[in-house]
Amino acid sequence: MTRTAPDSCPGVLRLHQAADGPLARIRVPGGHLTPAQLVALAAAATELGNGAIELTSRGNLQLRQVRDAAQLTEHATAAGLLPSPTHERVRNIVASPLSGRVGGLADVRGLVGELDARLCAEPRLADLPGRVLFTLDDGRGDVSALGGDIGVHAVGPDEFALLLAGSDTGIRGTGAEAVDLVLAAAEGFLEASSGQWRLHEIADGPARIVESVGLTPGIERVEIEGAQDIPIGWLDQHDGLVALGAGIRLGALDARLAEFLAAVERPVIVTPWRSLVIADLDEWAAEQVVRVLAPMGLIFDAASPWLHVSACAGQPGCAKSLTDVRADVTTAVESGRVLPEGASTDTAGEQVVSAEDVTIAGRQHWSGCERRCGRPRGDVTDVVATPDGYRVD
Numbered sequence: 001m002t003r004t005a006p007d008s009c010p011g012v013l014r015l016h017q018a019a020d021g022p023l024a025r026i027r028v029p030g031g032h033l034t035p036a037q038l039v040a041l042a043a044a045a046t047e048l049g050n051g052a053i054e055l056t057s058r059g060n061l062q063l064r065q066v067r068d069a070a071q072l073t074e075h076a077t078a079a080g081l082l083p084s085p086t087h088e089r090v091r092n093i094v095a096s097p098l099s100g101r102v103g104g105l106a107d108v109r110g111l112v113g114e115l116d117a118r119l120c121a122e123p124r125l126a127d128l129p130g131r132v133l134f135t136l137d138d139g140r141g142d143v144s145a146l147g148g149d150i151g152v153h154a155v156g157p158d159e160f161a162l163l164l165a166g167s168d169t170g171i172r173g174t175g176a177e178a179v180d181l182v183l184a185a186a187e188g189f190l191e192a193s194s195g196q197w198r199l200h201e202i203a204d205g206p207a208r209i210v211e212s213v214g215l216t217p218g219i220e221r222v223e224i225e226g227a228q229d230i231p232i233g234w235l236d237q238h239d240g241l242v243a244l245g246a247g248i249r250l251g252a253l254d255a256r257l258a259e260f261l262a263a264v265e266r267p268v269i270v271t272p273w274r275s276l277v278i279a280d281l282d283e284w285a286a287e288q289v290v291r292v293l294a295p296m297g298l299i300f301d302a303a304s305p306w307l308h309v310s311a312c313a314g315q316p317g318c319a320k321s322l323t324d325v326r327a328d329v330t331t332a333v334e335s336g337r338v339l340p341e342g343a344s345t346d347t348a349g350e351q352v353v354s355a356e357d358v359t360i361a362g363r364q365h366w367s368g369c370e371r372r373c374g375r376p377r378g379d380v381t382d383v384v385a386t387p388d389g390y391r392v393d
């Protein structure tokens, strides 16, 4: 596939004109946020946006209805969220959110900063499309399963597999070599591309990059499994501290709630599943966080129906939408029509039903049109708006 136009991914410096106003996307490599950055984001959402911070399926953040782009740039720059004006849209780096704290074969936290800094330091890599996704997986397989373009996947404490278009190439490197491999592959992407936005769109893209990297693949391959459970609730860290996984309703974090999160004064990690991890808490602090922030909307209960649902922007944010999808899915959750996995329902198999009649069990994604923006990967029931109601695929 050859694209005829550059990608139109928004950033802080290039806003997208959504139906409800300008939209900014802020890259957060590895999802790593400091309390000070959360404070800055909450202030920007309140003073310049619609009061919410949206979490994306790549662990980035969005502000809607941005009233003053120049002020947003100032806020983001001061908070360290815009380290490179030239490279801001290529900093799409997801990393295993629990790495170094809970599970995993290796600690990839240091690779996030190294990859980000070296990506931004190479002028030519500013030409990468804003759609290219880098994945740094600590061996548990959570972010490798997202089908990124270029990534490394730990196969041992100091051994990484190079992944291209979501599959193992057979090329291996140490932790010290991991970022070299990723950057060499990024250079290879630019050489092989004739305008494509994603690696899988380039004919023989992975093979051509393997050749350009100049390393000989081994015969072993890691099988990348499908989607994994979102980390939710109490998680014991290796160091005796506690991490809390918290779901966010439809991925929209209220600015006031973000301020409370910042006040906890611990690292917060944005996950690519529109949830957060609040890390490095002692047990007492973790209990207080649950007690105070659960009533404000953070979801610490893995059985919550909110964790089954996702939705596109819908009306009024998207001009293509046939309906206010997020209002419809909210009504469905609140009226008990989003059921646990495996529950029996009458709504299935290409039916078109009114919003009030949609009743579905398990993971589901609601969309305002056939494009199905933001659909998670894996086994998900699609609920797609049509002129006559929702079709359940």
Ligand code: SF4
Residues within 6 Å of the ligand: 312, 313, 314, 315, 318, 319, 320, 321, 322, 367, 368, 369, 370, 371, 372, 373
């Ligand atoms: S799925 Fe359709 S309605 Fe929803 S955000 Fe995408 S283009 Fe808009």
